[in-house]
Amino acid sequence: MNCLQKNTDMAPVLFSGGVNFYAYDYLGAHMTERGGEYTYTFRLWAPNAKSVYLVGDFNSWSESENPMEKDEKNGIWHCEIKRPYRLEGNKYKYAVTGADGRLRMKADPYCLYSETLAKSASIICDIGGYEWGDGAYMAKRGDILKKGAEKGHFYPAPMNIYELHAGSWKTRDGRTNVDGDAYLNYREIADELAPYLTDMGYTHVELMPIAEHPYDGSWGYQICEYYAPTSRFGEPQDFMYFVDKLHESGIGVIMDWVPAHFPKDEHGLSDFDGTRLYEYQGDDRFEQKTWGTRCFDVGRPEVQSFLVSNALFWMRKYHIDGLRIDAVASMLYLDYDRKPGEWIPNEHGGNECLEAIAFFRKLNTAVFAEFPAALMIAEESTAWPMITKPADVGGLGFNFKWNMGWANDMFEYMQTDPYFRSGIHNKLTFPMMYAFSENYILPVSHDEVVHGKKSLLDKMFGEYEDKFRAMRVFMAYMMTLPGKKMLFMGTEYGPFREWDYENELEWFMLKYPAHGAMHGYIRALNKFYLSTPALYEIDDSWEGFEWIDADLAAMNLISYRRIDTRGRGVYIVLNFAPVEWDYEMRVKRRGEYEVIFSSDDKKYGGSGTAGEGTTYRAYGKKIGDKTEQLIKMKIPSYGALILKSKSPAKKK
Numbered sequence: 001m002n003c004l005q006k007n008t009d010m011a012p013v014l015f016s017g018g019v020n021f022y023a024y025d026y027l028g029a030h031m032t033e034r035g036g037e038y039t040y041t042f043r044l045w046a047p048n049a050k051s052v053y054l055v056g057d058f059n060s061w062s063e064s065e066n067p068m069e070k071d072e073k074n075g076i077w078h079c080e081i082k083r084p085y086r087l088e089g090n091k092y093k094y095a096v097t098g099a100d101g102r103l104r105m106k107a108d109p110y111c112l113y114s115e116t117l118a119k120s121a122s123i124i125c126d127i128g129g130y131e132w133g134d135g136a137y138m139a140k141r142g143d144i145l146k147k148g149a150e151k152g153h154f155y156p157a158p159m160n161i162y163e164l165h166a167g168s169w170k171t172r173d174g175r176t177n178v179d180g181d182a183y184l185n186y187r188e189i190a191d192e193l194a195p196y197l198t199d200m201g202y203t204h205v206e207l208m209p210i211a212e213h214p215y216d217g218s219w220g221y222q223i224c225e226y227y228a229p230t231s232r233f234g235e236p237q238d239f240m241y242f243v244d245k246l247h248e249s250g251i252g253v254i255m256d257w258v259p260a261h262f263p264k265d266e267h268g269l270s271d272f273d274g275t276r277l278y279e280y281q282g283d284d285r286f287e288q289k290t291w292g293t294r295c296f297d298v299g300r301p302e303v304q305s306f307l308v309s310n311a312l313f314w315m316r317k318y319h320i321d322g323l324r325i326d327a328v329a330s331m332l333y334l335d336y337d338r339k340p341g342e343w344i345p346n347e348h349g350g351n352e353c354l355e356a357i358a359f360f361r362k363l364n365t366a367v368f369a370e371f372p373a374a375l376m377i378a379e380e381s382t383a384w385p386m387i388t389k390p391a392d393v394g395g396l397g398f399n400f401k402w403n404m405g406w407a408n409d410m411f412e413y414m415q416t417d418p419y420f421r422s423g424i425h426n427k428l429t430f431p432m433m434y435a436f437s438e439n440y441i442l443p444v445s446h447d448e449v450v451h452g453k454k455s456l457l458d459k460m461f462g463e464y465e466d467k468f469r470a471m472r473v474f475m476a477y478m479m480t481l482p483g484k485k486m487l488f489m490g491t492e493y494g495p496f497r498e499w500d501y502e503n504e505l506e507w508f509m510l511k512y513p514a515h516g517a518m519h520g521y522i523r524a525l526n527k528f529y530l531s532t533p534a535l536y537e538i539d540d541s542w543e544g545f546e547w548i549d550a551d552l553a554a555m556n557l558i559s560y561r562r563i564d565t566r567g568r569g570v571y572i573v574l575n576f577a578p579v580e581w582d583y584e585m586r587v588k589r590r591g592e593y594e595v596i597f598s599s600d601d602k603k604y605g606g607s608g609t610a611g612e613g614t615t616y617r618a619y620g621k622k623i624g625d626k627t628e629q630l631i632k633m634k635i636p637s638y639g640a641l642i643l644k645s646k647s648p649a650k651k652k
Helices: 011-016 135-140 143-151 186-200 236-248 301-318 328-332 354-370 404-415 418-424 426-433 464-480 507-511 513-530
Strands: 028-034 037-045 051-056 069-071 076-083 091-097 103-106 160-164 204-207 225-229 252-257 293-295 322-325 375-378 400-402 440-444 484-488 545-552 557-563 569-575 581-587 592-598 615-617 619-623 626-635 640-645
Touching: 011 301, 037 091, 051 076, 135 236, 160 186, 160 513, 186 236, 186 513, 225 236, 225 301, 236 252, 236 301, 252 301, 252 375, 301 354, 328 354, 354 375, 404 418, 404 426, 404 440, 404 464, 426 545, 464 513, 464 569, 464 640, 507 513, 513 592, 545 581, 557 581, 569 581, 569 626, 615 626, 626 640
Parallel strands: 160 204, 160 484, 204 252, 252 322, 322 375, 375 400, 400 440, 440 484
Antiparallel strands: 028 037, 037 076, 051 091, 069 076, 091 103, 545 557, 557 569, 569 640, 581 626, 592 615, 592 640, 619 626
8 A cells, every 4th residue: 555645756657556545745736835936736637638728816717828738648637837926715627628529617626625505616725734732632542442452342432423414503693504604614613512512422523524515405425526625614724623623622523425426517527538537437337326426436546546545635634533434335236226237247247346345445454554543434234244344354444334224123113103013023132133243333314314204203103202202212222232323413402303404403492391301311321321331342242232131022121231341231121112011120149229320210301210319129039940130120111221230240
């Protein structure tokens, strides 16, 4: 793997070979200064173009003043302009006459700053000079993996992610966004978000795509300028402040990253030089018709240099902690969203995309070689094996995967009338059959609260009060299962309205008792998770989990034990029925057991049937030829209880 940084004679060679992972230092716009004269060098990969001219503010957008010269060996065009003054802030594009004879005005694929919305010019920008204050945070990022290696478990720390759409978390004066006039600046968002996440008990924020995109309705998933943080919320240094502020508060920053596809906008990557350049060549692969987008040709070396460089760019220049890679399944399968006859099998006769497999291995190997503590999270919805296993043992090399199977099963379960839940009890228990096959994140994402899918609260079966009680037990289940956690913004106060990207969250709902109580419940549950090692230290093996009762389908009830690296455990009882149950639960030893967390506590809007602090004493009972230690409890309807022994735990 190459880490070439300087512009040497080898830069274009390595770019063409798919191993220049500092491609942005070579291509794009770059300034040098000597003796008070500023030289700006522009480089563009467009091998099939007939001609390219540089146009911009600096030449009154003349399509003839600054022709670019082509290096025939690598298809890279270049030109220089000299001025006795700096050109930062000047807008520019490339006038590309393609192989098809058409003139296209193209934005710079490597631009660092861009216009947005109805405008699309690239902007000359120097992103250096920001004074970072997150040195202490950055120095400690690798400690988690070191601790994991010492304890023999991967990532033995809590990870509680808050998924954020920057444009609709809050808006200026609560106004609806019209042409972007109500967006807050990155700095304003950070100044409010950092203390909020700290107070709520989140460890990371995951930003829906922040790279420049032309259409708000894509939520950022149709990117045109991969190296430019969107100017909707400010300048590049403002985004640096955002990351810096979160880091200084101890909050990690994850970005959504989209290497699968890009939009057809004229100024973007589509048909860049009059040919399919960044996209696949064949008609069977070049387009995702459902999304109306083009698919990156990740088998092409120059595209590999572009994308891998981009992933590393965000980590190097903006201190991003990790990437959530969007739509991985669409890249891995040749027949993804295609009918029979619309796709061509690979050389082995299968539906696997061999180029995508190789690309992911190259990407993850390069990232972890430079950033061992990075988070590389796959949004992958199928049973593809070894997503989170290292590339050198045949895996794809990610270190986390969204558990979308768990999410889909649970949403179905929670929307089902409890009377019929006994027939689908396996929805609760089956996730444990594969819980340790990958390193999972349990997601409640933006995709699940739009397009008629209802908010999480409204997914819950029942009337108004039942929905709140059911959501509390659902969230307790999510936070106590093996796997890291992620919740979409706003879900924490239990909205009924689906997410709307044009309007800010309904923060006024906190004034209503049930929603305010839900907000307090999620805060308390998050804080409980962070303070309870049994819930996060062992997420990667059965050493951290033990079923107590998995088969009480008629009661809609399950119970299990979570265990930390020192052998200490907590007991979890979850009742998904609108019925109060008398329940005898097996425990490990005699003595007293205390409820340390209860979803039914009065302060969360519950009945207080088994509130926090309630104590039970274990007793012996002969079952078969064994004497079991049991505690007898009343489990409130839609109730979640977490207990621990008041007796000192024995170390393993």
